[in-house]
Amino acid sequence: MAAVVGNILKSIGNITSHFVHAPSVVKGLSQNFILSANSNVQAWTPLVTTVRHRYFAERREAGPTLRNYGYKDRLRTTGLMPHMDHEYRLPIPVYRPKNSWAPKRAQRGQNDYIDILGDGSIHPSQVLYSTPLWLRGFKGNEFQMLLRKRKMFGKEMRDKRPTKYRQMNMRIKWLHRFLNQKTQNYYWHKT
Structure with missing residues (x-):
């Protein structure tokens, strides 16, 4: 396409070179276009980019694109659960439920209202076991x-x-x- 346009411009330049000494009637037609075409004889060539695969189907026939070939990613981003790639679990502690009825949890706060509910033999300050x-x-x-x-x-x-x-x-x-x-x-x- 660019070659065709370039050939046309060359031929117009050759024709106008004969009309340079022509009468003013012919010159008045499009003198500026003809003179500019005559002075710039080089043809315009478009920017050409190479396309590796013309169609998407051709690219799919070759198979999946290899990326980071040879690199082994040790960080797993596929999910939240621990993975078993190397036959051992990742270091996540095993869940062991707390014993809700252990003495320290079951009796927590038992003396909070001893002054109201008690018989008066114990003062609340005597129950503050964590205080010196x-x-x-x-x-x-x-x-x-x-x-x-x-x-x-x-x-x-x-x-x-x-x-x-x-x-x-x-x-x-x-x-x-x-x-x-x-x-x-x-x-x-x-x-």
Whole structure:
């Protein structure tokens, strides 16, 4: 097709070269087209792309297209369940249901309403088993708590944990000074 168009343009260029000296009647017809065709003699060639398979059926006859040939993908993306490719399961823990009636689960929260439903022999603070003994039923600020702790564990801490004992005494000293000097004491007006 491109060759045919190129031959036509060449022939028009040859014809117009004879009419260059012709009268103005012939020149006025399409002089710009003829002159441009005469000056550009080279033929236009279209961009040609090679097609490997002209039809889809031909491509299907050759079989499936090989991709990543020789590469073995170890990551499985086919599903959520563990796969048995190599005769062993992937490391997923075996499901073992919990024993709902084990003592720690069955008796959880049994003493929550002991003060309301009980006979009054047990105080709710005595049931706080996860709280240290020296803090069960305690009510007060940090200074009072540290004094109580030092009273109960002072000798043992001095021997076995001297740094903790020293830090605790420093904190008691600081809190004592702060409470005496920086806070309001509401008992002065009673004296």
